[in-house]
Amino acid sequence: MTSANPFLKQANLIDGQWVQADSGATFDVINPANGKVIGNVPESGAAETRRAIEAAHAAFASWKRTSAAHRAGLMRKLHDLILANQEDLAKLLTLEQGKPIAEARGEVGMSAAYILWYAEEARRVYGDTIPSSWADRRMMVIKEPVGVIAAITPWNFPSSMLARKIGPALATGCTAVVKPAEATPYSGLAWGLLCEQAGIPAGVINIVTGTPAPIGGEMTGNPLVRKITFTGSTGTGKILLRQAADTVKKVSMELGGNAPFIVFDDADLDRAVDGAMAAKYRNAGQTCVCTNRFYVQAGIYDAFVERLTDMSAKLTVGDGMEAGVVQGPIINEMQIGKIEELVSDAVGKGGRVTVGGNRHKLGGTFYEPTVIADASADMRIAREEVFGPVAPVFKFDSEEEAVAAANATEYGLACYFYTRDLGRTYRVMEGLKYGLIGVNEGVITAVEAPFGGLKESGLGKEGGHQGIEEYLDSKYVCIGGLGL
Numbered sequence: 001m002t003s004a005n006p007f008l009k010q011a012n013l014i015d016g017q018w019v020q021a022d023s024g025a026t027f028d029v030i031n032p033a034n035g036k037v038i039g040n041v042p043e044s045g046a047a048e049t050r051r052a053i054e055a056a057h058a059a060f061a062s063w064k065r066t067s068a069a070h071r072a073g074l075m076r077k078l079h080d081l082i083l084a085n086q087e088d089l090a091k092l093l094t095l096e097q098g099k100p101i102a103e104a105r106g107e108v109g110m111s112a113a114y115i116l117w118y119a120e121e122a123r124r125v126y127g128d129t130i131p132s133s134w135a136d137r138r139m140m141v142i143k144e145p146v147g148v149i150a151a152i153t154p155w156n157f158p159s160s161m162l163a164r165k166i167g168p169a170l171a172t173g174c175t176a177v178v179k180p181a182e183a184t185p186y187s188g189l190a191w192g193l194l195c196e197q198a199g200i201p202a203g204v205i206n207i208v209t210g211t212p213a214p215i216g217g218e219m220t221g222n223p224l225v226r227k228i229t230f231t232g233s234t235g236t237g238k239i240l241l242r243q244a245a246d247t248v249k250k251v252s253m254e255l256g257g258n259a260p261f262i263v264f265d266d267a268d269l270d271r272a273v274d275g276a277m278a279a280k281y282r283n284a285g286q287t288c289v290c291t292n293r294f295y296v297q298a299g300i301y302d303a304f305v306e307r308l309t310d311m312s313a314k315l316t317v318g319d320g321m322e323a324g325v326v327q328g329p330i331i332n333e334m335q336i337g338k339i340e341e342l343v344s345d346a347v348g349k350g351g352r353v354t355v356g357g358n359r360h361k362l363g364g365t366f367y368e369p370t371v372i373a374d375a376s377a378d379m380r381i382a383r384e385e386v387f388g389p390v391a392p393v394f395k396f397d398s399e400e401e402a403v404a405a406a407n408a409t410e411y412g413l414a415c416y417f418y419t420r421d422l423g424r425t426y427r428v429m430e431g432l433k434y435g436l437i438g439v440n441e442g443v444i445t446a447v448e449a450p451f452g453g454l455k456e457s458g459l460g461k462e463g464g465h466q467g468i469e470e471y472l473d474s475k476y477v478c479i480g481g482l483g484l
Contacts, residue, residue: 005092007085012042012209013192015055016202021210022047029185032098032329032365033319041185044210049177049218052206056148056175057224059203064145064173068122075119075170078198082112089190093159094320096184098328099283101320110447111163114463117447118167121468125172137480143472145173146250147226150219152179152212152240154232155331156286158187164451164462165229166191166205172471174227177219178207183331185209212236220244227251227471231288234411234456252460252470254288254452256385257413260406261291261442262428264399265299267418268440273307275442276391279416281315281369282443284327285389286335289414289436289445292385293375294393295402301395305373308391309354312369317360330365330388339367339388342381346372346392349379356389383409399424403431412454416442435461 010026011018020026021042028037042048082089090104097104130139151165158180169176180188188207195205208215219225220243227250230240234256244251261279263272279291296304320328330336336359343357356370367389375382375392382392396402406415416438417428425439435453438444445451450464460470 005088005095007088007092007190007193008039008186009189009193010039010041011189012044012048012052013189013205013207014048014052015059015206016196021045027182027210029096029183030332031095032331033321035364038095038186041189041209044208045214046218048210049179049208049215050222052177052208053148053150053218053222053224055203056177056206059201060145060147060173060175063175063201063204066173068125068171071170071173072119072122074198074200075115075122075167078170078194078200079112079116079119081194081197082108082115085194086112089159089187091321092190093184093187094328096186097155097158098331099320100325100328103283104320107157107160111159113447114160114163114167117463118171118468121168121465122171124465125468125472134480136482136484137478138482140477140479142475142477144475146471146473147174148177148224149174149227149229149471150177150179150225152216152219152228152230152232153181153188155181155183156283156288158184159190161231162188162191164231164467166195168462168468168471170200170204171468174471175204176206177225178205179212179215179219180207180209182209182212216240217243220249221246223247225249229460229470230254237458250470252462253458254460254462255413255456255458256411257288257453257457258292258383258385258409258411259289259414259416260293260295261415262402262406262417263294263296263300263304264402264417264419264421264424265297266420266424267300268420269300269303269307271440272418273304273311275416275418275438275440276308277311277442279438279442280391281312281327281389284330284367286331286387290387291391291416291442293382293406294391295396295405296393297402298395298397301393305354305371305393308393309371312371312391313355315369317366317368318362327369327389330367333365335387336365336367339386339390342384342386343370343372343390345380346375349376351375351379351392377405377408385411399428403428407431407433410456413457414438414444414453
């Protein structure tokens with residue numbers, strides 16, 4: 001099946017050419033559902049990355065001069081190509097990442113939606129005319145593309161995370177060098193083929209696979225790169241921020257999370273449990289906005305735990321390509337080891353496993369959907385992102401207690417709460433220090449809305465009209481000598 005997929009590319013894309021690493025070295029890409037090798041891609045480093053940056057810099061000279069309408073037209077072709085090939089792209093994504101094919105189709109569809117959104121936004125990059133402080137001068141602000149951008153993306157959403165970065169880059173007239181995650185490079189390389197088919201010129205989009213440190217080091221250190229956009233862990237984001245400081249680059253950072261999910265006594269319990277299932281188990285819990293901590297008010301605590309346990313026990317775990325599967329494998333052994341550590345710590349500190357708690361009988365990196373009742377603040381899982389299908393449930397009494405517990409983290413990406421009290425909705429919404437807030441909803445991401453965190457969860461926004469600003473420079477112009 002791998003050889004039949006027309007989007008499985010096993011080479012770097014640099015200046016319109018599909019090339020191997022200088023050394024000829026490659027690394028294997030593994031299907032997490034069965035441990036089998038799908039294929040291999042170039043083990044590139046600083047030299048290949050430097051050439052990609054130089055190609056992007058050369059292409060920028062002409063690409064930035066194209067009209068917004070021209071770029072939007074090419075992007076609409078790209079959008080149509082993604083949808084026309086949605087099934088092949090989804091199968092490729094599931095093959096290397098493991099998520100159920102239905103989720104993969106949804107991610108590819110979301111990728112197309114981001115491209116279309118930014119195609120439309122390309123024609124809405126407005127400047128300003130400022131009422132002048134002088135009678136004989138005119139003042140204005142114009143917007144220009146920042147230049148070459150370098151994008152580093154994660155393995156959990158290997159297609160849509162790139163759409164959020166490639167989309168605004170193309171729309172504004174920037175050019176890009178992209179490094180997809182080592183675990184899921186094929187969905188990233190597929191973007192190169194799609195861009196070629198859409199007629200986007202050589203050098204505008206360049207894609208390099210390989211080891212993070214030398215590639216990231218070249219991206220952050222090369223003065224030709226004017227912006228770094230990264231989605232991944234807070235630890236890695238801090239490293240990139242330090243490195244980018246030496247050349248004072250623009251940065252966008254979408255980093256780690258520790259999402260709380262609060263259920264008040266007055267909530268619609270059925271709706272809350274449905275939302276909990278979506279917010280916890282999507283992509284086997286391997287998303288930055290997945291719920292990491294459930295806080296449930298004492299009056300409905302037992303009922304919530306019982307219903308969450310029952311629904312978790314009914315989830316079908318397996319190979320994402322199989323019909324009916326709703327939870328695929330964990331990405332690799334390192335990640336499943338972290339899950340086991342956190343579950344063991346929670347149980348050792350009084351946590352009560354009501355369902356799951358172990359590797360799945362399928363073996364490999366499959367893990368059982370897990371609910372842990374009687375969770376407490378001293379558990380590691382209260383502070384550390386589990387990135388897996390584990391739902392610890394904490395009990396609280398007062399609204400103030402819940403908000404304080406939810407905010408007791410250095411992270412501030414996404415959070416959720418359920419209530420039917422309008423006054424409480426506003427109090428809690430305003431009290432929570434998070435960039436994304438879902439009220440009575442467990443899945444809230446949309447192309448029209450800004451996505452990004454507060455505190456150590458990141459800098460900048462992706463999506464919405466705010467997202468395109470991250471790829472633009474504002475220039476103030478004062479014109480005198482007009483003879484007015």
